[in-house]
Amino acid sequence: MTTLTISGLRVAVGGKEVLRGFDLTMHSGEVHVIMGPNGSGKSTLAHALSGHPAYEILGGSATIDGVELLSLSATDRERAGLFLAMQQPMEVPGVRLIDVLEAAGADPAGLHERMADESRRVDLRPELLERFVNVDLSGGERKRAEMVQFGILQPRFAILDEIDSGLDVDALGAVARRLAASTSEWGCGVLAITHFRRLLHELTPNVIHVVSGGRVVATGGPELAEVLERDGYEPFRESAPL
Amino acid sequence: MTSFAESATSFISTRPDSELRGRAWSNFESVGLPTTSDEVWRYAPLSELDLEHFAVPATPTLVPPSEFATALGALAASVVRVVDGFLVDIGEPIDGVTVDLNPTMTTIGGDDPVERYASDAFALANAALCPATVVVTVAAGTVVDDPIVIIHSANASASFPRTHLVLERGANATVVEYYEGGADALVVPVSEYRVEDNASLRLVTYQRLDATAWHVARTTGLLERDGRLSQAVLGMGAHYDRSRNDADLRATGAQNELRTTFFGSGSQVHDFRTHQFHRAPRSRSTLLSKGAVADTSRSVYTGLIEIEKGAKRTDARQTNHNLLLSPNAHADSVPNLDIRENDVVCAHASSVGPLNALQRWYLESRGVTRSDAERLMIQGFFLEMLDALPPALARLVEGDVALALQSVPVIA
Numbered sequence: 321m322t323t324l325t326i327s328g329l330r331v332a333v334g335g336k337e338v339l340r341g342f343d344l345t346m347h348s349g350e351v352h353v354i355m356g357p358n359g360s361g362k363s364t365l366a367h368a369l370s371g372h373p374a375y376e377i378l379g380g381s382a383t384i385d386g387v388e389l390l391s392l393s394a395t396d397r398e399r400a401g402l403f404l405a406m407q408q409p410m411e412v413p414g415v416r417l418i419d420v421l422e423a424a425g426a427d428p429a430g431l432h433e434r435m436a437d438e439s440r441r442v443d444l445r446p447e448l449l450e451r452f453v454n455v456d457l458s459g460g461e462r463k464r465a466e467m468v469q470f471g472i473l474q475p476r477f478a479i480l481d482e483i484d485s486g487l488d489v490d491a492l493g494a495v496a497r498r499l500a501a502s503t504s505e506w507g508c509g510v511l512a513i514t515h516f517r518r519l520l521h522e523l524t525p526n527v528i529h530v531v532s533g534g535r536v537v538a539t540g541g542p543e544l545a546e547v548l549e550r551d552g553y554e555p556f557r558e559s560a561p562l
Numbered sequence: 563m564t565s566f567a568e569s570a571t572s573f574i575s576t577r578p579d580s581e582l583r584g585r586a587w588s589n590f591e592s593v594g595l596p597t598t599s600d601e602v603w604r605y606a607p608l609s610e611l612d613l614e615h616f617a618v619p620a621t622p623t624l625v626p627p628s629e630f631a632t633a634l635g636a637l638a639a640s641v642v643r644v645v646d647g648f649l650v651d652i653g654e655p656i657d658g659v660t661v662d663l664n665p666t667m668t669t670i671g672g673d674d675p676v677e678r679y680a681s682d683a684f685a686l687a688n689a690a691l692c693p694a695t696v697v698v699t700v701a702a703g704t705v706v707d708d709p710i711v712i713i714h715s716a717n718a719s720a721s722f723p724r725t726h727l728v729l730e731r732g733a734n735a736t737v738v739e740y741y742e743g744g745a746d747a748l749v750v751p752v753s754e755y756r757v758e759d760n761a762s763l764r765l766v767t768y769q770r771l772d773a774t775a776w777h778v779a780r781t782t783g784l785l786e787r788d789g790r791l792s793q794a795v796l797g798m799g800a801h802y803d804r805s806r807n808d809a810d811l812r813a814t815g816a817q818n819e820l821r822t823t824f825f826g827s828g829s830q831v832h833d834f835r836t837h838q839f840h841r842a843p844r845s846r847s848t849l850l851s852k853g854a855v856a857d858t859s860r861s862v863y864t865g866l867i868e869i870e871k872g873a874k875r876t877d878a879r880q881t882n883h884n885l886l887l888s889p890n891a892h893a894d895s896v897p898n899l900d901i902r903e904n905d906v907v908c909a910h911a912s913s914v915g916p917l918n919a920l921q922r923w924y925l926e927s928r929g930v931t932r933s934d935a936e937r938l939m940i941q942g943f944f945l946e947m948l949d950a951l952p953p954a955l956a957r958l959v960e961g962d963v964a965l966a967l968q969s970v971p972v973i974a
Contacts (some may be wrong), residue, residue, distance in 0.1 A: 345962075371927065371929045373919050393925055394926035395932065398928060399929050404927055410920060410924050411921075412921045412925065413946055414939070414941065414942020414944070414945040415941075420925055421928070423930040433789070437868055453924075469928060
């Protein structure tokens with residue numbers, strides 16, 4: 321079993337401390353969900369762990385089986401087993417996904433076919449992946465292209481930053497099923513950031529973390545999502561008693 | 563040893579139009595090679611250029627085409643082969659397409675070639691010394707689906723290829739001009755393209771000469787009513803790579819899309835000049851120039867948009883991005899506008915800087931190393947230019963570009 325441990329993580333962006341002592345531990349094969357109001361630090365967590373150049377690590381650690389990720393390059397963090405599916409995947413004109421995946425270490429033999437298979441699993445037309453990375457793709461198509469990369473690279477842990485936004489109901493179901501299957505296919509640990517419970521209809525979480533003010537303020541089982549849906553985030557605001 | 567001038571005059575005397583060529587030659591001699599005190603040549607390493615290293619060939623030196631040229635030809639509708647400026651193979655016949663050898667030197671607009679290139683020494687040299695004018699004509703209304711490939715090999719120490727592409731009314735074709743060879747050689751191509759009413763030419767010029775070559779090229783597009791010229795110029799090779807690409811939008815509704823890109827390494831100089839001349843209403847031009855310079859290489863981009871009085875509702879846009887991949891590389895960007903009509907839309911933007919850090923991070927976050935990410939992004943500059951080509955042919959050129967870039971150290 322593999323373990324991702326985030327402890328005391330403090331991150332600043334634009335000179336402002338956004339994550340203020342974030343703690344989370346999860347194991348391979350588990351599904352954890354992070355929910356929280358806008359501005360609570362969810363995307364900051366995703367970007368900082370993946371080495372986005374605009375995010376400054378002020379303290380804390382993030383390890384996979386004891387290997388410190390925060391001292392590694394973005395490349396080596398992915399190679400250590402951490403993958404980020406982005407909220408807004410960016411366009412890279414002139415670059416093709418198949419070349420990216422090959423450079424990332426994917427086995428070139430049968431890669432084209434594996435990409436097509438992964439596309440179909442998330443209801444994405446495989447020919448869209450012939451275009452330059454994310455160029456002329458809709459928001460929802462980009463999200464599914466991220467899922468194709470996820471399926472090819474098979475990371476030990478994947479952070480999915482609002483993978484559900486921009487997807488219609490059918491695509492959302494397909495993405496949720498793909499994620500759920502990964503937990504048994506290669507024991508992937510799935511860390512999904514979302515605002516919406518509907519992702520969880522077909523992706524059953526083991527643990528839900530509520531984030532507010534840059535740290536985890538509540539942790540519980542799937543029932544926590546129902547509480548949030550009923551009562552909103554207000555009872556969980558950082559200063560509020562639990 | 564024969565001097566360059568001796569080889570030139572001896573060559574000219576064998577031509578049927580030796581009188582006209584003699585006039586071009588004497589103008590070349592009186593204009594003289596430019597010097598770096600001339601503003602438009604100030605970045606050229608002209609002190610290293612000694613014509614006495616070169617001789618004008620009387621016949622082509624035939625060597626087998628490279629593997630890449632052969633593969634390129636295999637995907638074409640027809641392959642025209644030009645060696646040292648001499649037409650050696652007119653290719654497979656295609657309905658509605660003719661490939662002619664005009665033994666005289668002409669301009670596509672029919673104007674006096676010596677007048678037309680009056681102050682341009684290299685174009686005058688081409689006028690005097692081209693073996694012939696290779697003329698590819700696509701007849702009115704003809705649509706050619708697969709590309710016509712023109713393979714230029716430069717095997718002699720000097721060559722002066724002269725090419726005309728004529729798309730008659732309503733014709734539609736894709737042409738690839740590919741240049742290879744050129745070790746220690748001077749290669750001076752002059753190409754002219756006439757796109758008649760409502761015709762469309764998609765053109766890719768791929769320059770992959772030896773790193774020791776002097777390449778001084780000039781192209782001119784003449785665009786008639788609603789004629790469309792979509793041109794991509796890729797400069798990879800040569801010690802000094804000069805590429806001047808002009809478009810004369812002479813009739814209403816003419817459209818020119820020009821995309822130029824280059825990659826500089828070692829001590830290469832890429833020197834790109836463009837001139838979009840809008841002479842008629844509702845003409846449109848878009849120009850995208852993207853280049854990257856590594857090591858101690860340098861680049862110059864100078865582009866002029868000129869809009870004549872009366873060319874109402876013209877839309878002209880010019881964008882230039884330069885990438886600096888080494889602290890010792892240098893890029894200059896000089897956009898110019900000369901607008902004599904008020905009712906126009908005209909825009910230009912230019913930038914010089916490193917690679918987009920967020921795009922690079924995105925690739926790195928997939929597990930791609932920094933150097934691979936940068937190589938993919940630079941290669942992407944070229945790949946973006948190839949979308950006029952059918953996928954199989956684009957893939958082939960992409961592979962060749964990737965191969966060329968692999969040997970270059972990229973220093974961020």
